[in-house]
Amino acid sequence: MSLDLYVDVVKTLIESFKPEKLILGGHSMGGVVIQEYYFRYPKDLSALILSATGARMRVSHIIFDSIKPDYQKYLNSLGKGTFFRKASKQLIENAVLEASQIDPDVTYRDFKICDAFDTLDKTNSIDVPCVIICGKYDQLTPVKYSQFFHDKIKNSELYIIDKAGHGVMLEKPKEVNKAIERFIANHL
Numbered sequence: 001m002s003l004d005l006y007v008d009v010v011k012t013l014i015e016s017f018k019p020e021k022l023i024l025g026g027h028s029m030g031g032v033v034i035q036e037y038y039f040r041y042p043k044d045l046s047a048l049i050l051s052a053t054g055a056r057m058r059v060s061h062i063i064f065d066s067i068k069p070d071y072q073k074y075l076n077s078l079g080k081g082t083f084f085r086k087a088s089k090q091l092i093e094n095a096v097l098e099a100s101q102i103d104p105d106v107t108y109r110d111f112k113i114c115d116a117f118d119t120l121d122k123t124n125s126i127d128v129p130c131v132i133i134c135g136k137y138d139q140l141t142p143v144k145y146s147q148f149f150h151d152k153i154k155n156s157e158l159y160i161i162d163k164a165g166h167g168v169m170l171e172k173p174k175e176v177n178k179a180i181e182r183f184i185a186n187h188l
Helices: 003-017 029-040 061-067 071-082 089-100 104-116 143-152 173-187
Strands: 023-027 047-051 130-135 156-161
Touching: 003 029, 003 104, 023 029, 029 047, 029 104, 047 173, 061 071, 061 104, 071 089, 071 104, 130 143, 130 173, 143 156, 156 173
Parallel strands: 023 047, 047 130, 130 156
Antiparallel strands: none
16 A cells, blocks of 8 residues: 555546546545645646645554554544544444444555655645635644645635534535535636
8 A cells, every 4th residue: 555556546547537627535645645646647637625634644653553553442532533522423433433444454554654745845836726625623634734725725715614623524514515516616
């Protein structure tokens, strides 16, 4: 598993569809993948949707220290680290169940990919319209990460969604979808 592999898979999928206009959206690590895709293939893209992600994605040693020795402990911590404090129990349980289907080694390597990612010096070269979405209470990729994108990317819109954390698209799907729809109507 590597960032190169993820980008290559996305490129292969896109080539199989041959879209007229391409908008890539990515949440968290997905945002890392689509940024890297943009830097390799900027002419392919019409726009980017950057959700709860950053140009640098340092990962806490607490996450690394919990995954391998006790994956269940890591999974149990997802509710507190991923969602706004008032997120529904059902939402958290569904997210934990989904995450539990991923092999711990894959999760660990994905976090390693995020931790090594750093394109702070290239962000201002992004030259396609971008919508930037984040939860106001995101603890993993705080609002300052999204504000950085908005400050550096000329043609961008920033939406900070209240009462949402890192799982903003799960916590506030209507608000996220409205932001994306508004962005597409304004820019494409």
